[in-house]
Amino acid sequence: MSSDLVAGRLPGAAAPWLSAARRQSLARFGWAMVSIGLFAGLWELAWLTGVADAKLLPPPHIFLGNIPDQARYFNTATRWQIGVNPADGPSPYEAVLVTIGATAGRVFAGLGIAAVLSVSVGVLIRYFGLLEKLVLPTITLLSPVSPIAWLPVAIFIFGIGNKPAIFMVVVALFFHMVLSTISQIDNVNRNFIHVARTMGASKRQVYARVIIPAILPQLLIVLRLNLFGAWMVVLVAESTGVGFGLGQVIMLARNTFNPSLVFFTIALIGLLGFLSDWVLRQLQKRILYWVPETAGVLRGL
Amino acid sequence: MASDTYAAWSSQDAVVCRGIGMTWAEGTPRAHEALRDIDLDIAPGEFVVLLGPSGCGKSTLLYLIAGLEKASRGRMWSFRDPVEAPSPDRSLIFQETSLFPWLTVWQNVSFGLSIRGAPVAERRAVAREALSRVGLVAAMDKRPDELSGGMRQRVAVARALAMRPKVLLMDEPFAALDVQTRAKMQDFLLDVRRDSGASVLFVTHHIDEAVALADRVVVFTARPGRIKTIVPIGLPRPRDPFSPECEALRRQLTAELRSEVDRAFAEQEALTSDQ
Ligand SMILES: Nc1ncnc2c1ncn2[C@@H]1O[C@H](COP(=O)(O)OP(=O)(O)OP(=O)(O)O)[C@@H](O)[C@H]1O
Ligand SMILES: [Mg+2]
Numbered sequence: 001m002s003s004d005l006v007a008g009r010l011p012g013a014a015a016p017w018l019s020a021a022r023r024q025s026l027a028r029f030g031w032a033m034v035s036i037g038l039f040a041g042l043w044e045l046a047w048l049t050g051v052a053d054a055k056l057l058p059p060p061h062i063f064l065g066n067i068p069d070q071a072r073y074f075n076t077a078t079r080w081q082i083g084v085n086p087a088d089g090p091s092p093y094e095a096v097l098v099t100i101g102a103t104a105g106r107v108f109a110g111l112g113i114a115a116v117l118s119v120s121v122g123v124l125i126r127y128f129g130l131l132e133k134l135v136l137p138t139i140t141l142l143s144p145v146s147p148i149a150w151l152p153v154a155i156f157i158f159g160i161g162n163k164p165a166i167f168m169v170v171v172a173l174f175f176h177m178v179l180s181t182i183s184q185i186d187n188v189n190r191n192f193i194h195v196a197r198t199m200g201a202s203k204r205q206v207y208a209r210v211i212i213p214a215i216l217p218q219l220l221i222v223l224r225l226n227l228f229g230a231w232m233v234v235l236v237a238e239s240t241g242v243g244f245g246l247g248q249v250i251m252l253a254r255n256t257f258n259p260s261l262v263f264f265t266i267a268l269i270g271l272l273g274f275l276s277d278w279v280l281r282q283l284q285k286r287i288l289y290w291v292p293e294t295a296g297v298l299r300g301l
Numbered sequence: 302m303a304s305d306t307y308a309a310w311s312s313q314d315a316v317v318c319r320g321i322g323m324t325w326a327e328g329t330p331r332a333h334e335a336l337r338d339i340d341l342d343i344a345p346g347e348f349v350v351l352l353g354p355s356g357c358g359k360s361t362l363l364y365l366i367a368g369l370e371k372a373s374r375g376r377m378w379s380f381r382d383p384v385e386a387p388s389p390d391r392s393l394i395f396q397e398t399s400l401f402p403w404l405t406v407w408q409n410v411s412f413g414l415s416i417r418g419a420p421v422a423e424r425r426a427v428a429r430e431a432l433s434r435v436g437l438v439a440a441m442d443k444r445p446d447e448l449s450g451g452m453r454q455r456v457a458v459a460r461a462l463a464m465r466p467k468v469l470l471m472d473e474p475f476a477a478l479d480v481q482t483r484a485k486m487q488d489f490l491l492d493v494r495r496d497s498g499a500s501v502l503f504v505t506h507h508i509d510e511a512v513a514l515a516d517r518v519v520v521f522t523a524r525p526g527r528i529k530t531i532v533p534i535g536l537p538r539p540r541d542p543f544s545p546e547c548e549a550l551r552r553q554l555t556a557e558l559r560s561e562v563d564r565a566f567a568e569q570e571a572l573t574s575d576q
Pocket of ligand 2 (some may be wrong): 360361472
């Protein structure tokens with residue numbers, strides 16, 4: 001239904017905007033570079049003037065200067081197992097990629113599971129009155145609990161590995177997202193529901209055809225806001241030991257007192273968070289082609 | 302009483318209201334009486350306009366007839382069937398835009414058919430037919446936010462027509478439009494009414510709109526809304542708004558309304574000074 005619609009209108013409507021949009025995103029990229037450059041420059045300055053000790057706060061040119069050296073620490077070989085040669089395993093660069101992939105995979109798996117689960121639960125709670133009475137108080141009770149408090153639970157249940165890290169992400173997002181789904185359902189324009197009902201829509205159809213599309217834009221925004229939370233939680237979970245991951249590298253850096261490695265990993269995480277936000281934004285634009293952009297209106301102020 | 306109920310039930314009228322009363326949030330401290338003792342019959346194909354001060358319960362009555370809310374008191378029939386739930390036979394058009402922004406124009410218009418599981422080809426055909434009646438076939442594949450306010454309201458009318466309703470309930474549908482567009486929409490609505498044979502129950506604040514459109518004008522009192530008078534407009538169509546007959550009717554309706562609007566204001570003022 002929506003595919004012919006997308007095909008029907010995108011080519012004509014998108015073309016006149018293309019160059020302007022390109023220019024805009026280029027400008028945005030330029031400003032991002034300036035912003036980061038400014039920050040890095042101040043840091044370098046602090047190092048030059050001796051304010052920042054290179055041993056404790058190594059400036060960017062030091063911790064980014066010797067990437068092969070840093071990459072050594074991202075070893076993903078299971079060399080503690082019997083019969084595995086310590087020299088085996090992926091090259092340092094591959095190891096960095098594998099580590100990044102593992103952490104990002106946990107973030108997105110957790111995010112996806114949390115989104116599907118919490119939206120389903122939120123919708124079901126509004127759909128079935130009994131479910132609301134049975135479940136909502138507990139969810140409200142648990143939602144202020146810090147994700148850190150769930151860490152031991154994650155380890156009790158899932159031990160060590162991917163599962164506890166994903167569980168941590170899910171549990172950190174789930175309760176808030178259920179509550180926000182419910183409040184968005186309550187805020188759906190009443191006329192939309194009235195129109196659907198006068199056209200003979202059943203309760204199920206009102207939910208599937210009106211309420212869910214109507215809350216989708218806000219849900220995707222909530223998802224994006226929670227993305228950074230997911231990145232934070234996954235590092236905590238990984239630092240307790242899940243084989244390999246960025247959190248584990250930070251832990252290693254801490255234990256071996258290696259500030260360069262800490263900052264190198266922080267830079268990686270920042271970059272990844274930025275990229276994943278961009279991915280979600282693109283996704284949002286694809287799914288919500290019908291939501292008019294208000295950013296342009298604000299810029300006019 | 303029993304024979305009266307029987308007469309009401311056996312009536313073939315498009316809408317029959319007997320003793321309708323509505324109290325919002327009944328039984329709570331926020332209870333709020335909106336309508337009292339409404340007896341109203343609307344014949345098939347008849348054009349009835351509701352006129353009354355703001356807050357007197359006109360929208361409430363439309364909601365009740367649409368079946369979206371349950372009346373607190375009284376009974377209601379439509380073509381001999383008791384009104385208990387919403388029905389595609391009675392389409393409601395709102396003042397504010399109520400098009401689904403995530404659907405294109407034609408998908409909006411054929412929403413009711415897709416609810417029934419009609420195939421795409423049929424839905425497009427019906428949408429095209431309904432949109433041609435409002436002169437918007439060219440906008441079929443646009444999204445609602447690409448249309449002007451007047452075009453959106455025409456799409457909303459097309460969406461209601463696509464259901465082939467027997468009763469069109471319209472809640473200040475043209476209030477947001479400029480005078481010229483509104484005049485065009487009125488002509489268009491009269492054409493639609495003639496072609497489809499549907500009854501129309503139309504809420505407005507504009508007395509000239511009431512005189513231009515109605516077979517009968519129902520004037521409401523201030524809240525709780527009761528029927529103050531029913532003024533038949535026996536003029537042939539097309540009507541000349543500058544004719545002395547129209548002028549006289551406008552004068553009469555203005556006088557009927559003014560006292561009620563004054564009362565409504567006095568009451569609202571008293572309510573706010575209480576708090
Ligand atoms: N959903 C609701 N819940 C509670 N009270 C309501 C609701 N809808 C309307 N009311 C109350 O019922 C009364 C009548 O409202 P209604 O909207 O029917 O008036 P109206 O005649 O359509 O007014 P207007 O001309 O301003 O649109 C008002 O006092 C209003 O506060
Ligand atoms: Mg109203």
